[in-house]
Amino acid sequence: xxxxxxxxxxxxxxxxxxxxxxxxxxxxxxxxxxxxxxxxxxxxxxxxxxxxxxxxxxxxxxxxxxxxxxxxxxxxxxxxxxxxxxx
Numbered sequence: 102x103x104x105x106x107x108x109x110x111x112x113x114x115x116x117x118x119x120x121x122x123x124x125x126x127x128x129x130x131x132x133x134x135x136x137x138x139x140x141x142x143x144x145x146x147x148x149x150x151x152x153x154x155x156x157x158x159x160x161x162x163x164x165x166x167x168x169x170x171x172x173x174x175x176x177x178x179x180x181x182x183x184x185x186x187x188x
Contacts, residue, residue, distance in 0.1 A: 128150070131150060131175065131179075138179055149163065
């Protein structure tokens with residue numbers, strides 16, 4: 102039986118490990134959301150997540166914001182970018 106987690110507009114399956122199933126991490130969900138809003142390129146989304154400073158939000162990377170518990174704010178930012186909003 103597959104467990105699922107709600108992520109943005111679609112449901113992501115749990116990830117298999119040697120120990121069984123696990124839920125996706127906040128990082129994995131955010132990278133998936135970024136990919137969804139940018140044509141589905143997961144490698145480009147991963148690079149943006151870890152490397153691109155967000156000048157509009159103070160110049161830190163998405164990874165650093167998520168680590169500091171600001172995932173919800175970044176999720177809104179990414180969704181706004183996907184809808185065509187700019188800084």
